[in-house]
Amino acid sequence: MAPILGIWASSKATVAADTGAMFPLQVITVGSAGAASIDFTNIPNTYTHLQIRGIVRSSNASSTAGFIMRANGDSGSNYSAHNLGGSGSSTQANAYVSNTYMYPGPAMPAANATANVFGAMVIDILDYANTNKFKVMRSLSGFDGNGSGEIYLNSSAWRNTNAITSLSLSFSSNCVQYSQFAIYGIKGA
Numbered sequence: 001m002a003p004i005l006g007i008w009a010s011s012k013a014t015v016a017a018d019t020g021a022m023f024p025l026q027v028i029t030v031g032s033a034g035a036a037s038i039d040f041t042n043i044p045n046t047y048t049h050l051q052i053r054g055i056v057r058s059s060n061a062s063s064t065a066g067f068i069m070r071a072n073g074d075s076g077s078n079y080s081a082h083n084l085g086g087s088g089s090s091t092q093a094n095a096y097v098s099n100t101y102m103y104p105g106p107a108m109p110a111a112n113a114t115a116n117v118f119g120a121m122v123i124d125i126l127d128y129a130n131t132n133k134f135k136v137m138r139s140l141s142g143f144d145g146n147g148s149g150e151i152y153l154n155s156s157a158w159r160n161t162n163a164i165t166s167l168s169l170s171f172s173s174n175c176v177q178y179s180q181f182a183i184y185g186i187k188g189a
Contacts, residue, residue, distance in 0.1 A: 064150055
C-alpha cells in the first residue's frame with residue numbers, strides 16, 4: 001500500500017524559512033492638502049535591508065519635480081550621489097560629492113502631465129543597520145506620460161556608520177493627494 005502523500009511529506013525534514021521575505025513597516029498616503037515631505041521613523045534594526053516603494057505626482061504646474069532623502073536627520077555634507085536619466089529625447093548623467101542629501105531622483109510627473117499619471121519608484125537601502133560600513137542607496141524611478149515620460153537610475157551613499165533609524169523624503173514641490181509611500185524590512189537576500 002502506498003503511503004498517504006500528506007503524511008509522508010510531513011514526516012520529511014522541514015524546509016528552511018524564507019530569509020528574503022519583505023515585511024511592511026510603515027505606509028504613508030498623502031491627504032488632500034498634499035505634502036512637502038514625509039518621514040519614516042522608528043525603523044527597527046532587525047532587518048538586513050530596507051526598501052521604499054512609492055507612487056507620486058507633483059503639484060508643480062509644468063515640470064517634473066524631484067525629491068531628496070536624508071538619514072537620521074543628518075543635513076551635513078556627508079552624502080554622495082550618481083544619477084543617470086532620460087526622457088526619450090534627452091539624457092543626463094550627474095555626480096555629486098560632499099552633498100547634504102541622497103538623491104533618489106525625480107519621478108514626479110507635473111500637474112500638467114496626462115491626467116492621473118503617477119510616477120513609480122523603488123528605493124533600496126542596503127545594510128542599513130550595519131555599523132561597520134557606510135550606507136548605500138540605489139533607486140529606479142520614472143513615469144510614462146502617454147508618449148512622453150522619464151526614467152532614472154540613481155545611487156547614493158551616506159558616509160556614516162550609524163544604523164539608520166529614520167528616513168526623510170523632501171520634495172521640490174508638493175506631492176498631490178493619493179501619492180503613497182511604503183517602507184519594507186527585508187530579512188536577507
